[in-house]
């Protein structure tokens with residue numbers, strides 16, 4: 001047998017030097033004391049007073065600042081604004097830190113491909129860590145990558161478990177996850193969190209491209225699914241296929257909760273269709289779940305031991321009062337890789353007012369009203385496609401599917417056409433169009449054109465049956481990167 005050349009065996013030797021093991025990379029007991037999983041969390045941190053929460057947040061925030069100062073992205077961004085390490089002495093100084101947005105992340109990736117210089121890990125010098133990569137659900141170009149360290153990922157799993165527990169998931173329940181599997185973070189994070197921290201069983205049917213809708217329904221009925229996790233458009237689509245094409249009443253399936261990113265979609269019609277409670281959630285690929293509704297559905301409680309949320313006026317940068325809409329700034333309190341400090345998410349929300357009957361003092365955001373960069377300014381009025389979707393799903397003659405097309409005429413005037421699907425061929429398209437034109441005018445103060453098409457007629461434009469992230473705005477004035 002030929003002996004391998006010396007340089008080759010030396011190469012193999014160096015490659016096998018250290019292989020990091022996931023379960024040896026973390027002190028789990030310590031982590032669970034810091035970030036208690038369900039149900040312990042609900043007897044502990046969830047009931048904390050504002051004072052003790054503030055103290056905990058202050059400690060974690062200062063630790064997160066120390067970590068961020070080790071990362072080239074923040075060194076550059078903050079020094080350019082005249083900041084020095086040590087300037088920030090407590091949480092009270094948060095508002096003096098310059099924010100950043102997704103455009104800064106893209107610029108960092110272009111400067112330092114492929115991950116940008118905000119991760120805070122360098123394979124050339126750092127000890128190996130077991131890493132996992134997921135992405136944003138970007139619809140144009142390459143999706144935006146995010147690496148997670150074991151601790152980052154495990155905190156996100158714990159929080160996923162907490163929110164599902166809040167929303168009624170219990171051991172042995174079957175939870176059908178109808179989110180895209182693969183690159184986007186949502187689906188696989190749901191699997192990890194359900195499996196590790198709820199005792200329930202995740203069934204990963206994925207989007208309609210992974211498991212066709214009729215097969216999703218067969219599985220749901222045969223295996224007695226109790227909870228659905230997905231985007232509301234697809235959850236509604238599955239219910240309507242069941243009711244209108246298969247002649248099965250979705251309320252007979254025994255589904256107890258619909259765990260969705262509700263946004264402005266119509267809660268009432270979705271709850272009536274399935275005979276189940278709808279729970280709203282806010283999450284991103286960088287952070288996992290940041291906030292979720294409890295059983296009282298009074299807005300989404302922020303997981304404040306892990307995140308600071310600010311709601312800020314997008315023009316002046318000043319904080320908004322309770323009940324006032326602004327953009328969400330996110331600051332993480334646990335992340336080792338790519339910590340976020342005042343990340344302008346571009347998502348629009350408002351802090352909910354009043355106390356929640358569940359007794360938690362954790363702040364709540366009311367709902368996600370849209371994305372600031374999705375906003376269309378039409379003849380002086382700000383319009384969010386998400387708000388249009390909410391109005392479409394209220395009308396029983398429509399099936400909730402829609403897409404908004406913005407165009408500029410030769411004279412420079414901007415117009416929007418809303419295309420919607422009728423719920424069935426029996427619906428009068430003219431009448432539905434007239435009703436929606438009136439409803440848009442009444443609710444938004446602007447006249448929009450409406451075109452009604454047959455059920456499924458917008459599939460190619462929205463991508464509903466192949467992806468869980470449906471397209472709602474087609475801006476023919478020039479594409480923007482998400």
Ligand SMILES: [Zn+2]
Pocket residue numbers: 294295296298301356357358359360
């Ligand atoms: Zn509550």
